[in-house]
Amino acid sequence: MAVKQFLHSKDLKALALSLPGALFIIFFLFIPLATIVVYSFWRTESYTMIADWNLNNYLTILTTKTYLTFLFRSLSMSLAVSFISLIYSWPVAYYIAKYGGRYRLILTMLTAAPFFTGILLRVTAMQQILGPIGVVNMFLSNIGLKPLHLLMYSHYATGLGLIYLWIPFMVLAIYLSLLTFDFKLLDAAMINGASPLRAFWEVTLPLNWIGTCIGLALVFIPTFAATITPKFLGGVNGALYGNILAHQFGSTGTWALGSAMGVLMFTISSLFVFIVFKTVNLNRSGYTGKIAGE
Amino acid sequence: MSKTTNQKSDSQKNTPATDTTMTRRTVLKKGALGAAVLATASVGPWVRTSHSAQLELRWLGWEHYNVKKLTSEFEKKYNCKVSAGFFDGNSECYNKLRAGGTKDFDLFMADGFWPRLYFKQGLSQATDYAKLPNIKGCFPSFLPPNYNLLKEENGTGMVAAPNCWGGYGISYNKDKIAKEDAETIYCLFNPKFKGHLSTSARFEENIALAGILVCYRMGTINKPRPDGKSFNPYVLTDVELAGCKKLLIQQKPLLVTRWNDEDTLERLFRAQVAWASPEWSGIYRRIEFDRLDGKSKLNFAHVLKPKEGGLGWVDTWGITAGVKDSEKLELCHKWINYRLKKENMVYVAKEIGWAPTVDVRDMLPERYVRTLFLNQTDSIKDLYQFDAPSSPEKWERVWSEVEAA
Incomplete structure (x- = not known):
């Protein structure tokens, strides 16, 4: 009887609906992650994994200046790229949501237009723009000016490339949040004496903070793990944490150290997401009382 | 009476002996059975002969x-x-x-x-x-x-x-670098060409080339090696590796970039941004052919074996x-x-x-x-052959330190 009740219960339906998602997470996140965690406690010797349990890999990456340098480079790059993307994306998303009218969808699609091509193609295009023989420097040379060295194979070039790559995610996340935002609330704030800046700071931003947080996570995490962009645009000093991590699995075959680096990367990314979402006030954020499409 | 019941009655009229009504369940059962038979047959070894298998x-x-x-x-x-x-x-x-x-x-x-x-x-x-x-x-x-x-x-x-076959010699712009400067691995570390040098991103060959130069300078290249074998730039002692690290760090400010693909090197060469780089000679050949065909005035050469020794x-x-x-x-x-x-x-x-x-x-x-x-195939015996680093762990550390410096 109890079984029959269960079979017809909402619990079973909920379970059935959650099963594909759960299986996906188990097979494509937990199992690979568990493997990486196990490997991170082993060691590698001449391309061979040896199950010799130890903490040396973690000690190496957390105490050696070399690996900490890469970690610091990547963290500062990710924070800078996320912050600049945030500053740039808000006006864009705001404009589309408020003034886009019937062109909103087209404008949003245009934001995502670079995604119609592959990442390698986009990075190569950036190389053609920023490189020593790129459009910018060729133009400067033609008008008799010196080429801009900071654009050629540098951290700035990597930063620009990463902003260009991930900004559509930030714009999209904020735009989707603004779609359900009731702009009349701003009129109310201003009627009550708030300046436009204060109205934005105290009404618009807090009520769309969840969308902003999603955007931050969507930019920070891929930037932190970036390999292709710094590889092609970064130059001699451009290697980031992701490059050195990829190096362990590709060329040097030091998988155990690479696994420990991967675990650290996952932990930092998770920590970032946790901290950002801790700032969300569920009583205010994301719900404006307006129904989508109204 | 529903439509389904009517249809069932009609079919019963035509089949007196057995019940052959096609309900959804029977269709599914038979379909599944058929599919299983087909699937088994298609993978069964008895279906195909070895002759027909591609x-x-x-x-x-x-x-x-x-x-x-x-x-x-x-x-x-x-x-x-x-x-x-x-x-x-x-x-x-x-x-x-x-x-x-x-x-x-x-x-x-x-x-x-x-x-x-x-x-x-x-x-x-x-x-x-x-x-x-x-x-x-x-x-x-x-x-x-x-x-x-x-x-x-x-x-x-x-x-x-x-x-x-081939080498991993130095291709250089003859209008920018003199022959005597180009015929040594030091060319790739020469401050005279600051901002106009490039190397590939391959860590093994970067360390190995530096290793040849370091050992040549230290005089260990022709001396008995710790492993009793002849010199191999992929088997370096800790002291030699430390020398390589120092040299590669000194080289960094001299480089335009480390190229990841040959097309990048070709662009750098053709724009005369890079004047010299180690490579497999393919880019040198393309530029040289263009010169021979009158398409380009660039004058490049390739040093297959620098005086200290080269890779092949x-x-x-x-x-x-x-x-x-x-x-x-x-x-x-x-x-x-x-x-x-x-x-x-x-x-x-x-x-x-x-x-x-x-x-x-x-x-x-x-x-x-x-x-x-092709008229110099004998030179292969004088080139140090590509190999696996003797200790990938040590080489990884050296390369990471160079990259982080």
């Missing part, structure tokens, strides 16, 4: 050797399917094969000392030269007793068959240990032999731009013979 040959190698014309001709000739997987460097191939790749690939490509390593590790099996009649066309420089790396280290079996390679075809079936083994040999055919080697030389190990000088225009160094 063999698949899977090779793992450098992408530029994936020549569609040659592949499709071979497929037609031997009624088989050829598929390819690619890697960037030997260590990547080695890692792939070690991680179970011997079951996924029948043939692999490797150069320098790597074929011997594969064989020693049980990742590959012997290549039967008796089944390769085209091997007789090879330059003697690439066969024992002149070149022994394709032979088992402590035996007589052949571990792979030669394909193409003979890339090869080997058969993985995963090939057990005699028919497949036969096909592997046919593939190697087919690739060694003179006409195919000429095609590779012209279309891909790599120097064949088969003597096709009489079939190639002079410009190819000269720029592919």
Whole structure:
């Protein structure tokens, strides 16, 4: 009887609906992650994994200046790229949501237009723009000016490339949040004496903070793990944490150290997401009382 | 009465003896049964004869050797399917094969000392030269007793068959760098050319080239080595590695960039942003041909062997240990032999731009013979062959420290 009740219960339906998602997470996140965690406690010797349990890999990456340098480079790059993307994306998303009218969808699609091509193609295009023989420097040379060295194979070039790559995610996340935002609330704030800046700071931003947080996570995490962009645009000093991590699995075959680096990367990314979402006030954020499409 | 019930009644009229009504459940049951039978039959060994089954040959190698014309001709000739997987460097191939790749690939490509390593590790099996009649066309420089790396280290079996060869010398702009400056590895570390040098992003060859220079300067290059063998830039002592690290860190401000693909190097050369870089000579050849054709005024040369010594390679075809079936083994040999055919080697030389190990000088225009160094095949014995770093862990640390500096 109890079984029959269960079979017809909402619990079973909920379970059935959650099963594909759960299986996906188990097979494509937990199992690979568990493997990486196990490997991170082993060691590698001449391309061979040896199950010799130890903490040396973690000690190496957390105490050696070399690996900490890469970690610091990547963290500062990710924070800078996320912050600049945030500053740039808000006006864009705001404009589309408020003034886009019937062109909103087209404008949003245009934001995502670079995604119609592959990442390698986009990075190569950036190389053609920023490189020593790129459009910018060729133009400067033609008008008799010196080429801009900071654009050629540098951290700035990597930063620009990463902003260009991930900004559509930030714009999209904020735009989707603004779609359900009731702009009349701003009129109310201003009627009550708030300046436009204060109205934005105290009404618009807090009520769309969840969308902003999603955007931050969507930019920070891929930037932190970036390999292709710094590889092609970064130059001699451009290697980031992701490059050195990829190096362990590709060329040097030091998988155990690479696994420990991967675990650290996952932990930092998770920590970032946790901290950002801790700032969300569920009583205010994301719900404006307006129904989508109204 | 529902429509379904009516239909059932009608069908009952026509089938008095047994109930053959087609309900949704029976359709599904029969459909599933039928599908199962079909699926079993299609994979069952009794359905196909071995004669009609098409063999698949899977090779793992450098992408530029994936020549569609040659592949499709071979497929037609031997009624088989050829598929390819690619890697960037030997260590990547080695890692792939070690991680179970011997079951996924029948043939692999490797150069320098790597074929011997594969064989020693049980990742590959012997290549039967008796089944390769085209091997007789090879330059003697690439066969024992002149070149022994394709032979088992402590035996007589052949571990792979030669394909193409070359060096990892220095290509340079003759209008910017004097010949005497270019004929030394120091050229790549010379502050005189600051901002106009470039190297590849390959960590092994960067350290190995620096290693030759360091050992040459330290005088250890011609002295007895700790392992009792002759000098190998991939087997360096800790002191020599420390010297390499110092040199590579000093080199960083002199470099425009470390290129990841040859097209980037070509752009840098053509724009005269980079004046010198180690490379496999392919870019030098393209620029030189353009000069000969009057398309470019750039004047480039390539130093195959700098005065301190240089790196070289003979890339090869080997058969993985995963090939057990005699028919497949036969096909592997046919593939190697087919690739060694003179006409195919000429095609590779012209279309891909790599120097064949088969003597096709009489079939190639002079410009190819000269720029592919086909009259200097003997120099292969003076070039240190590509190898695996003696300690990947130590080399990884050195490279990471250089990158972080």
